[in-house]
Amino acid sequence: MSRSLTRLGAALTAGLLALAAAAGPAASASEQAPLATANADHRVIAFYQTIYETGSDGVRRYVDPKPLLGSVTDVNVGAIHLNSDASLTVNDIPASHSELGVMWDDLETMQNQGVTVSAFVGGAAQGTYRYLREDFNRFYPVLRDFLRTYGLDGVDLDIEETFSLADTIHLVNTLRADFGPDFVITLTPVATDMAGRSSFSGGFSYAELERQAGSQIDWYNTQFYCGWGSLANTTVYNQILANGFTPGRVVAGTVTNPANCSGYVSWSTFDSTVGSLVAAHPDFGGVFGWEYFNSVGYNGGGRASWFAHVADVVGS
Secondary structure, eight states, X not given: OOHHXXXXXXXXXXXHXXXXXXXXXXXXXXGSOOOOOSSOSSEEEEEEOOOEEEOTTSOEXXXXXXXXXXXXXXXXEEEEEEOTTSOEEETTEETTOGGGHHHXXXXXXXXXXXXXXXXXXXXXXXXHHHHHHHOHHHHHHHHHHHXXXXXXXXXXXXXXXXXXXXXXXXXXXXXXXXXXXXXXXXXXXXXXXXXXXXXXXXXXXXXXXXXXXXXXXXXXXXEOOTTSOOSSSSHHHHHHHHTTOOGGGEEEEEESSTTTOTTXXXXXXXXXXHHHHHXXXXXXXXXXXXXXXXXXXXXXXXXXXXXXXXXXXXXX
16 A cells, blocks of 8 residues: 555544544443454564664665565564654654665555554653653654554554553553554563563553453563563463463564573474464464564574564464
8 A cells, every 4th residue: 555545544534533523432442342353363573673784794784674575464663762852763763764765665565465564662762651641742643643654554562661551541542543443553561561470561560451451452562581581481471361361462572583682592492382372372372573683594594584484383
């Protein structure tokens, strides 16, 4: 779909939502039916943050996402940051920067071939959610307009700073009202938060978020790394299920390279753990990899082979 058509579609959607609002208040989250799952079960998701890399020869090169076609169901691009002056950047440059033009074109090509492309918002850099908390009416429209302008299929909320349960529900419900039922809304908490054993990702209970607003959230991209869980075995995933989540709601995330964070597991361990989850849970939510550019390939293959092998293991 061209970006002009996407923008037209967004405008039409906004108009229909306005008409609906004029007709009467929308049903509460608890009154609405759960959203349909985007793509198939057993998602394979690539996080795409490093857009240019510098090789050992000192040359800076673009990281082409298109080799992921045929392996992934989703690409999450970012990180998207809101800044104190109400500007928005992709990592540290404006979304409209000329360096990103080829990326937006390639992501549109992937969308046209059925890949869901979402923007992941926040992450380790602080500030985005503080600005949304302190002045939602100023900062939210900047995010909304960015998502519309670049024709994104969804948004992934990676909250790694204080942001209350009420703040999160407000943001999720506003996104849902603005973008409609087909727009993908996910969150990226750490695994121990999902298991009810920590409160790193915002400072609230994700089980309570699921109870109050789960009908507006498509799934959770769960971080099993950096000390917050591991795919060395199924223990933490099972703790998440015991905390009230169903397998289809939980995508298991792992690092694609031991340099990225602690928690990297060998292919034999990965295959054993994820194979066990797929066998035990036909509706297993899938796997994401952090991140694409330096993924350790399978059997000596290139970086995209990491995701191709994951697709084989999960049977996406």
